[in-house]
Amino acid sequence: MAEFEPQIVAFCCNWCTYAAADLAGTSRVHYPPNVRIVRVMCSSMVNPLYVLKAFEGGADGVLVAGCHHSDCHYIDGPVKCDATVDKLRKVLHVLGLEDERLRRELVAASEGVVFARIIKEMVEQLKKIGPSPFKVKTEALA
Amino acid sequence: MEVLSPYKEATDVILEAGGEPLKLCYQCGLCTGICPWNLVRSFLVRRIMHEAQLGAVDFGSEDVWTCVTCRACVQRCPRGVEIIDVMRAIRRAVAGLGIGVVPDALRISAKNIAGVGNPLGEAPEKRNDWAKDLGVKKFASGTKILYFPCCVPSYDPDVKAVSRSTATIFNKLGIDYGLIGTEAKCCGEAIRKAGHEDTFQSLAQNNINLFTSNGVKTVVVSSPHCYHTFKNEYPELGGKFEVVHITQYLASLIDEGKLKLSKKINKKVIYSDPCYLGRHNEIYDEPRKILQSIPGVELIEFPDARENGLCCGGGGGRIWMDTPKGERFSDIRVEQAVGKGADIIAIACPYCFLNYRDSVLSMGKAETMQVKDIAELVAEAIG
Amino acid sequence: MEEIRIGVYICHCGFNIAGVVNVEEVAKYAATLPSVVISREYRYMCSDPGQDLIKNDIKKLGLNRVVVASCSPRMHEPTFRKAVADGGLNPYLYEHANIREHCSWVHDDKELATKKAKDLVRAAVKRVYRHEPLVVKEAPLNPNVLVVGGGIAGMQAALDIANGQNKVYLVERDPSIGGHMIQLDRTFPTLDCSECILTPKMSDVGHHPFIELFTYSEVEEVSGSIGNFKIKVRKKARHIDESKCIGCNVCEEKCPWKTDSEFEMGLAKRKAVYIPFAQAIPHLAVVDPNLCAYIKSDGKKCGACIKVCEAQAITPETLLKQTDQIVEFDVGTIIVATGYDQFDPSVIPQYGYGKYDNVLTGLHFERMTCAAGPTGGKILLKDGREPERIALVHCVGSRDQNYHEYCSRVCCMYALKYAHLAKELSKADVYQFYIDMRCFGEGYEEFYKRCSEEGVNFIRGKVAKITDEALSDEEKGKLVVISEDTLLGKLVRVPVDMVILCSALEARSDAENVARIFNLNRRADGFFLERHVKLDPVATPTDGIFIAGCCEGPRDIPDTVAQAEATAAKALSLISKGTITTEAAVSTVDESICHGCGRCEEICAFHAPKVASKNGTLVSSINETLCKGCGACAVVCPTGAISIKHFTQDEILAEVAALTEVS
Ligand SMILES: Cc1cc2nc3c(=O)[nH]c(=O)nc-3n(C[C@H](O)[C@H](O)[C@H](O)COP(=O)(O)OP(=O)(O)OC[C@H]3O[C@@H](n4cnc5c(N)ncnc54)[C@H](O)[C@@H]3O)c2cc1C
Ligand code: SF4
């Protein structure tokens, strides 16, 4: 059987982390192709529903990333996002999803290398803990 | 272009050991200017980095063995080059791949370490003899602390004072500690820096197995070299235990009020930071704290102290190699200590002990200048 | 509802995308997606023929939605929105898939990259299906401009804008404008006297009918957005009556309380009441409340200045009662030009700055060589002797990962300037320790050559240590500079009398606070971040706020001035248009669901939502000119009444679902 390749959905704010991913591109910093980025204007735009939808769809991991606290284009989006993620973690816990599957990161526009590193780390970590229990269920049904 | 080095294999080993940072060296020469060797002779650290980058190292040169791994250069390098790793890799190429020559004195020590587990060539079964009359128990599972003095304080007739003082202090304070069996071997820190990687690996494995099977959780060490390798190198090889240097341990006992120093030592004491305690592991305050807690002691400082402290000359395996008179850092240090009017040079490392002892003797200063480990001073002051 | 007809365009971007992603396969795949009417691939979609493909298809095939998969939307989304609009559609009926920066440039496995590109295109198609037309609105732009910082950058920008007869508010923190440049003696490479070229400009600024100058003032608060910023400035109390002070300086002569002069870098003293330097603009005295005995004793001690001020500008009243003032005004655009700090070399222990009297920095040397400076233009040691040898140390705090990794760009050149001045003004031998000589500007290499001709000793090596410990008689009483001469392969010890540390330029110590006030981003090195390093170098991510000069990173005066003029052009172009387009992707409230709970009002950082009673029930409504579209309100709204146009819940859920589908 082929090695398990985790699927990651990343919500990235337009101003910092999306730009960081662009910078990784322009500077050709490679990372594994397991990630799909959803552009949001600010990390504070990320609704818990979006994350749950990703897991429901079979994502093995979700990254919610935006500006550092002092950098947000909308002043204090990261604080609001932190609060959302904290709440979400409790829900994921109830659902029986491991903590590592949801990652919250602050990546500045200049940190292309950091973005690439985070994706690499996530892929490695998710490979270790294996497919999401939701995915297994969906696949079993199929 | 001339082919620079026929030793492609060796070059690759060095480039790999130097890793990304070696590539970053921009040849500013700061390292040369910082390196203490240039106080006494020419040693162009920068040029060696460039040779390493280009694969043009002169493996036959005595420069291969010069670096004392004191970390003064690494600490200041503007590009973060791990110069010591590069030096070590060059030595590895010589020792492991057989290019160039290993200096005789080092070869003998290396042979001793590989053969009997200590550089002095002493019998392994005598490793714990220093403690014979002190009633120290053998470490058993459940004992709180393992005291590990390593080779020089176990065998050297003078430096035994360090291990014996430590045991005396521990006995007085009723500390639950023990010694590991004589299967223990040298920690291997220095021989690794001297390029003998295989020897280091087997020493480390031996000690890790021994410590693990005995259930060791906490080790107190006298040597900063043990401290360094136990703390920073053994964990990668599976050896995970808490490591405490004796100065840290004693300072914490003073803090907790368990260690009270009441006897006066009315002396001017100058403290020499060991490279492996200071620059390598950033322990600067604890030794000073202990000395300041001894009543009567007037603590004074070398012109270059702490981060800028001058190496005794004993790191990186240099302790086993001959350094001609006129090139000994410890001589400079003794000179400075005399200039500052010190009565005692306080040290916290067995290699420093050996070098300063020899310097004081060869400079004819034994009458006026004493060399003492901090443990010895504490044992005296404990009353 | 009308039938959705989507056109999908996959760009090759030459080999940039097509070299990794199988674009034909992606285009074929896109054609199979529901509602996709046409799917094409083309070499350069952003080219005119590429855009024409879209425009023609809209007309011929009746497309009403468009997806382009190419580079980052941050690069070309505006281009394609415009193409769509030119084709006759609302520009928001467009979606962009990033298959270059996020795919072909970061992956090398062609199969997996192609699969990823398909996923991204599928998600974009699902998303665009749900897009609604949005209307971009116009609002008037306030033509007044705020310039922050009165160094050469701020002054130049202010003059350019004011000369076009637009009102400029120039806010400077110090008691006088001038910045670092007025502290400099002569400027490389032409060696023209800084004062001579700068004071006319300072005086223009001081007298300009369109410039309102606030010195000794700081911006405390900025609210609003491009076109209509509200500014609050704190004008610190000078403790003199500005309308009466004639700048005669008698007060300073008589004041008995001394401290180091900031302007003279501590090489001279100033008094508790002082005029910072002879050409200060405005030419007004200022009282240092921490030093003034009268103020500190609450009027019980001293008062010497009160007695001598014939203009009656200093009175017990001004000294004891004058307080800071808050001034408020509105502007449409802002230029930030707050400059740099000189790096403090005392954190490099081995250089002995602060420990040895004659180890100095560049700015000290500038004051010393200045004919009007504290030594009357003589290069003197602390004890008044002339140095026989001077060492110039490059890269102090620059190009060093322990301090600042970047190159400070001006130090090589000012070091050369000092070598020349040392030769001109003294008999000293000069030893210049460098790692690389960076003489990149106009006339710079020529200046390097000129200094070489003058007989400067160049030593290639980074100085390891400066010490007063002598190893020989020659070194006794000297400062010994230790370095490897890397070209000789020899360690050198050069005994000198004076060492000039060419200290880095670093971000202002309060840059974080300034960034917060003006909503700027900072790079890892602390300087302010431009919107695009090459193509938008003076804009910031915040519309309507521009940056000029050294607050964006170290640079010389020519570059600073060019940048300042660029910011002025940016502001002037906005002013000449006169209106701004407001964000279309803003928040909206579905009043039929809203409970009026006010959670949106609480969370919004821009005060856009307001809950008010409407027909007897509480509902929220959004002020669209304030809303920035961050979307935080929609997340906390318990009823789901709020959504963000163009980023609706429905749209993003569809995109996420499409991304996790197995293709
Ligand atoms: C030793 C030395 C020698 C140099 N020699 C030369 C040379 O010969 N030729 C050359 O081309 N370049 C030279 N330079 C570079 C030159 O100094 C700069 O290019 C130039 O001064 C940059 O101008 P600026 O207006 O951006 O910044 P600054 O001169 O730093 O001006 C910024 C202004 O903003 C004010 N300010 C800061 N924060 C605030 C705030 N929060 N609110 C309000 N006001 C604020 C400051 O008080 C200051 O007046 C030299 C630099 C140094 C360090
Ligand atoms: S200090 Fe570092 S960068 Fe400079 S020559 Fe030495 S190794 Fe290279």
Ligand code: SF4
């Ligand atoms: S570690 Fe010490 S001895 Fe070795 S090169 Fe660096 S400064 Fe010199």
Ligand code: FES
């Ligand atoms: S804009 Fe990046 S987190 Fe708010």
